[in-house]
Amino acid sequence: EAAVTQSPRNKVTVTGGNVTLSCRQTNSHNYMYWYRQDTGHGLRLIHYSYGAGNLQIGDVPDGYKATRTTQEDFFLLLELASPSQTSLYFCASGGQQDTQYFGPGTRLLVL
């Protein structure tokens, strides 16, 4: 069974705070993705990567950085968090021409 884990599962920070969300996959997939999910918007793609050291910009990248340090690990960084970034964040991995496997999600609250 494919496995994608995320940490932390819940996070509360203040406006202007620094947050790092972590994602690890053990599927040997090349592609990894970060999404945010908000009511009425479905999942929106923030950043994605097709391998260690690679980064591609998604549809809603403003205010977010990401880094793919290894095949397994993909991080999402919010360096100056704002209340508009309060959301449910999902990480996923996938192969080319293959489905995606999702992590359990991280709930982020920015006060």
Add this chain to the structure above:
Amino acid sequence: GQQVQQSPASLVLQEGENAELQCNFSTSLNSMQWFYQRPGGSLVSLFYNPSGTKHSGRLTSTTVIKERRSSLHISSSQTTDSGTYLCALANNNAPRFGAGTKLSVKP
């Protein structure tokens, strides 16, 4: 404009009824996927179906590329089918999701 549109936005069924969920897209695709999101938030892949028809138990997915649509058919619905169904199309491995169909199946 929005590339992926799902309909209906919400649907209420009596247990045993069938459901047809639609996903329409405005761009070309190289993959189409259907996911189920549990009320608690976790996402489960249902189908990877870039074209044609696929079956899995009571679920059937049909993608017609030239008509730019994909459908998910649920037969003999059960209360455990309640949740949100999401479709996603991908170009160049960057998936875009629809807003989802929220399904509620009443006993």
